[in-house]
Amino acid sequence: MKKVSTISAFIYTGISALAAGLFLLGTLGGEYTPVERIGGAVWVFLLSMIILMPVVTSAVKKRVKA
Amino acid sequence: MASKKASLTIGGMTCASCVSHVEKTLKEVRGVQRVVVNLATGKASVDYDPAQATLEAMKKAVDEIGYEVVLSAANLNVTGMTCASCVEHVQKAVSELPGVTKAVVNLATNSARVEYEPSITSLAEIKKAIEEVGYEATEQVEGQEALDREKEARQREVRRQLINLIISGTLGMAVMLGMLQPYWFFPSFVPAWLNNKVVLFFLTTPIVFGPGRQFFINSWNGLRRGLTDMNLLYATGIGAAYGIAVVNTFWPDAGFGGKEATFYEAAALLTAFIILGRYLEAVTKGRTSEAIRRLMKLQPKKARVIRDGQELEIPAEEVQIDDLLLVRPGEAIPVDGRVEEGYSSVDQSMITGESLPVEKKAGDEVIGGTINKTGAFKFRATRVGKDTALAQIIKLVEDAQTTKAPIQKIADKVAGHFILGVHALALVTFLFWFFVGFDLWFTPESRLLLTPYQLTAIGAFGLALIISITVLVISCPCAVGLATPSAIMAGSGKGAEYGILFKGADAMEGTARLDVVIFDKTGTLTKGEPSVTDVLTAGELSPDEVLHLAAVAEKNSEHPLGEAIVRGATERALKLEDAQSFSAIPGQGVEAQLNGRTILLGNRRLMAERKVELDGLLLDAERLENEGKTAMFVAVNGKPAGIVAVADTLKETSAQAVEELHRLGLKVAMITGDNRRTAEAIAKKVGIDRVLAEVLPEDKASEVKKLQAEGFKVAMVGDGVNDAPALAQADVGIAIGSGTDVAKETGHVILVKDDLMDVVAALQISRQTLRLIKQNLLWAFGYNTLAIPLGMGVLYPFFAQVVSPELAALLMATSSLSVTLNTLRMRGFVPAVRRQQRQEASEQLQAAAA
Numbered sequence: 004m005k006k007v008s009t010i011s012a013f014i015y016t017g018i019s020a021l022a023a024g025l026f027l028l029g030t031l032g033g034e035y036t037p038v039e040r041i042g043g044a045v046w047v048f049l050l051s052m053i054i055l056m057p058v059v060t061s062a063v064k065k066r067v068k069a
Numbered sequence: 070m071a072s073k074k075a076s077l078t079i080g081g082m083t084c085a086s087c088v089s090h091v092e093k094t095l096k097e098v099r100g101v102q103r104v105v106v107n108l109a110t111g112k113a114s115v116d117y118d119p120a121q122a123t124l125e126a127m128k129k130a131v132d133e134i135g136y137e138v139v140l141s142a143a144n145l146n147v148t149g150m151t152c153a154s155c156v157e158h159v160q161k162a163v164s165e166l167p168g169v170t171k172a173v174v175n176l177a178t179n180s181a182r183v184e185y186e187p188s189i190t191s192l193a194e195i196k197k198a199i200e201e202v203g204y205e206a207t208e209q210v211e212g213q214e215a216l217d218r219e220k221e222a223r224q225r226e227v228r229r230q231l232i233n234l235i236i237s238g239t240l241g242m243a244v245m246l247g248m249l250q251p252y253w254f255f256p257s258f259v260p261a262w263l264n265n266k267v268v269l270f271f272l273t274t275p276i277v278f279g280p281g282r283q284f285f286i287n288s289w290n291g292l293r294r295g296l297t298d299m300n301l302l303y304a305t306g307i308g309a310a311y312g313i314a315v316v317n318t319f320w321p322d323a324g325f326g327g328k329e330a331t332f333y334e335a336a337a338l339l340t341a342f343i344i345l346g347r348y349l350e351a352v353t354k355g356r357t358s359e360a361i362r363r364l365m366k367l368q369p370k371k372a373r374v375i376r377d378g379q380e381l382e383i384p385a386e387e388v389q390i391d392d393l394l395l396v397r398p399g400e401a402i403p404v405d406g407r408v409e410e411g412y413s414s415v416d417q418s419m420i421t422g423e424s425l426p427v428e429k430k431a432g433d434e435v436i437g438g439t440i441n442k443t444g445a446f447k448f449r450a451t452r453v454g455k456d457t458a459l460a461q462i463i464k465l466v467e468d469a470q471t472t473k474a475p476i477q478k479i480a481d482k483v484a485g486h487f488i489l490g491v492h493a494l495a496l497v498t499f500l501f502w503f504f505v506g507f508d509l510w511f512t513p514e515s516r517l518l519l520t521p522y523q524l525t526a527i528g529a530f531g532l533a534l535i536i537s538i539t540v541l542v543i544s545c546p547c548a549v550g551l552a553t554p555s556a557i558m559a560g561s562g563k564g565a566e567y568g569i570l571f572k573g574a575d576a577m578e579g580t581a582r583l584d585v586v587i588f589d590k591t592g593t594l595t596k597g598e599p600s601v602t603d604v605l606t607a608g609e610l611s612p613d614e615v616l617h618l619a620a621v622a623e624k625n626s627e628h629p630l631g632e633a634i635v636r637g638a639t640e641r642a643l644k645l646e647d648a649q650s651f652s653a654i655p656g657q658g659v660e661a662q663l664n665g666r667t668i669l670l671g672n673r674r675l676m677a678e679r680k681v682e683l684d685g686l687l688l689d690a691e692r693l694e695n696e697g698k699t700a701m702f703v704a705v706n707g708k709p710a711g712i713v714a715v716a717d718t719l720k721e722t723s724a725q726a727v728e729e730l731h732r733l734g735l736k737v738a739m740i741t742g743d744n745r746r747t748a749e750a751i752a753k754k755v756g757i758d759r760v761l762a763e764v765l766p767e768d769k770a771s772e773v774k775k776l777q778a779e780g781f782k783v784a785m786v787g788d789g790v791n792d793a794p795a796l797a798q799a800d801v802g803i804a805i806g807s808g809t810d811v812a813k814e815t816g817h818v819i820l821v822k823d824d825l826m827d828v829v830a831a832l833q834i835s836r837q838t839l840r841l842i843k844q845n846l847l848w849a850f851g852y853n854t855l856a857i858p859l860g861m862g863v864l865y866p867f868f869a870q871v872v873s874p875e876l877a878a879l880l881m882a883t884s885s886l887s888v889t890l891n892t893l894r895m896r897g898f899v900p901a902v903r904r905q906q907r908q909e910a911s912e913q914l915q916a917a918a919a
Binding site: 026029033042043050053057 | 301496499537
């Protein structure tokens with residue numbers, strides 16, 4: 004069970020960080036303040052974590068069981 | 070992995086060979102290492118590898134060879150569930166436990182029914198699993214104690230949310246006045262200091278971390294286990310609104326829109342409106358289960374027992390079978406029993422739905438919980454505690470309320486992915502407004518809908534964040550989750566009020582979707598008390614001799630027609646000696662030997678098989694059958710002797726019930742073992758359109774199957790004992806006239822009274838329930854389909870206005886509440902047929918009084 008949580012946490016945190024990073028990259032093309040960039044990246048990271056957590060955890064659980 | 074041990078209870082084992090079958094089968098299950106089955110205890114001790122063998126696999130293997138793994142069932146009260154996602158979480162947490170085979174969680178009743186193997190997973194572990202995902206689980210208790218505990222828990226929740234509402238409402242109003250201070254006429258009476266951002270910070274913080282704390286704690290508990298629910302939507306919404314306001318208050322140059330974008334009222338009112346919704350829901354949710362509460366309240370607390378000639382008042386639960394009890398006028402009858410002495414009339418409406426009081430004299434049965442009206446009487450207790458009719462009815466209705474209707478599957482599917490879907494939409498919305506929308510449509514005149522605020526100083530991040538939060542808050546999975554179970558609860562309770570007991574939500578939905586109703590003839594459409602009407606002779610025997618022979622042949626028969634012949638002979642003072650031999654020929658008649666004579670009594674098929682020539686009797690038989698009578702041929706030593714005709718009388722309400730069913734658009738059929746001509750004559754009298762005649766008792770189920778094969782949804786109405794296979798085969802089996810022993814009945818719907826109008830009432834209640842479910846689902850889905858795009862800012866390009874998070878919270882709370890309020894309409898619902906009967910009864914009472 005612990006193995007499932009660790010693997011899942013690694014995956015969803017990684018993907019969320021990637022999404023936040025992509026967002027930051029995207030802001031480079033426009034005129035945004037640093038706060039908008041950081042605030043936006045944090046919000047994207049947060050929402051991505053919320054979306055991915057249950058999806059990834061259940062997928063990993065299934066894999067480990069199989 | 071280490072092996073585990075389970076001790077399974079096996080049902081159906083009778084001998085040593087059963088033991089070896091079960092052992093062999095269990096050993097064949099992958100992962101099972103050792104099996105020892107004990108016939109005396111009925112237990113199988115199994116050592117298994119939990120990584121390979123599951124309880125499901127073991128159960129399936131045992132079931133397949135004709136035995137049964139008997140599992141324990143527990144009913145739990147689960148508190149803290151607020152939406153369909155919570156249901157999913159609890160269901161998932163429990164279902165994933167190794168010894169659990171089934172878990173049904175109901176939001177409307179805040180309950181869970183779990184089937185499990187205690188040797189693998191204990192009840193404590195099940196409760197722990199529920200608590201770990203952030204809810205509280207306690208074992209359900211029954212009867213009055215359950216009522217008290219449930220009421221207490223509900224009142225506690227109502228009180229908690231009321232306190233939260235008072236705090237958040239009062240402070241929220243102050244915050245709103247402070248925010249509005251510079252606008253319209255507010256400067257004239259709101260002091261300027263109330264608009265100070267630091268003051269607003271100190272007013273809003275207690276709301277967010279006081280009443281709003283529950284959302285953060287609950288969503289964190291879920292998130293830790295990878296679960297998302299409604300609380301998360303609120304927490305992200307409130308948290309983000311509050312966070313931005315704080316940043317803009319203390320670091321106005323941070324780039325979040327500055328002091329003009331400190332939307333403290335968004336965080337404050339968002340919390341207040343969500344709590345308002347929770348409070349109203351806690352108040353109204355209990356009302357949907359009022360019917361069952363009313364039934365529970367019927368259970369009398371005291372009983373007057375006569376022991377050793379002394380009258381004692383004792384608690385009703387201490388009454389024992391065979392106790393003699395005394396009931397005075399106006400008192401409630403404490404338990405079920407049989408009247409021994411006295412005469413009275415009893416109001417049974419609360420159990421059977423009968424509108425008029427029923428007279429009771431020595432020998433009559435009385436039902437616990439009903440009210441004695443006129444005289445005093447003594448009765449002997451026959452059923453007490455959990456066995457009383459009232460206790461059985463409560464159990465049945467409670468069980469029905471924990472089941473799920475097929476229509477709920479769509480709602481469950483949607484609700485299961487709803488929260489994630491909304492978060493995904495919020496993310497997409499944020500990205501769209503940040504990168505595209507802001508540049509395309511933003512104007513400094515932008516406003517929050519229905520507020521005076523301009524969003525002049527807001528940047529791309531601020532606008533995108535507000536719209537994204539609004540999406541989270543405006544969506545309402547609660548309405549989707551409550552739509553079906555709350556209506557089922559109200560509908561099953563309403564049925565119980567009229568003595569109509571639906572065994573499950575599927576039975577209720579099935580009843581609402583029926584196309585054809587088949588009535589069994591004898592005892593259902595008719596009174597089941599036939600009598601001899603004609604005796605015709607064919608040879609030298611007199612009518613009395615023919616009847617005598619027929620009665621001797623039927624003397625040992627338990628068939629209602631046979632009993633009628635015996636009764637007819639007895640009434641004519643004919644002496645009935647015992648036949649030397651007797652055999653029943655199912656679906657045809659009987660054969661008996663008397664003093665060297667072979668007597669045959671039965672239908673044409675029997676006579677044809679025995680090659681008895683009926684030529685002279687056929688015309689008479691046809692005439693009798695055309696009159697709706699059952700003509701039975703009598704033959705002696707292979708020669709025709711005569712006809713005995715028997716007829717049953719129709720119940721008073723049969724024709725009216727058939728007419729009402731036609732009015733509801735249903736086809737009505739009748740099934741009987743009678744010959745076609747008799748059956749058709751009876752069918753014509755009541756207006757039935759399809760006759761299934763000459764059907765052997767064992768073939769009734771296959772006749773039902775044939776109708777189903779034609780694409781009809783079929784209900785079979787009959788008595789729950791003789792017609793059990795046909796009732797089971799039908800889409801909806803309706804057992805009529807069960808009386809007070811409802812637990813023994815087969816069938817999906819049980820009618821306590823022997824009144825066919827209750828079939829119509831059952832249809833009207835189930836249709837109304839299904840109508841409510843559809844309305845609720847339409848509202849729930851319709852609201853979300855319209856509100857979410859509104860929250861996403863579809864109006865902004867045209868009007869430069871966005872929905873504020875607090876307005877979104879108000880809309881969300883209203884949506885959830887409207888579903889519950891719509892369901893509450895069921896409280897005032899009276900089936901049309903019952904309305905008519907009530908009117909007639911009150912007219913009768915008035916006439917009697919005059």
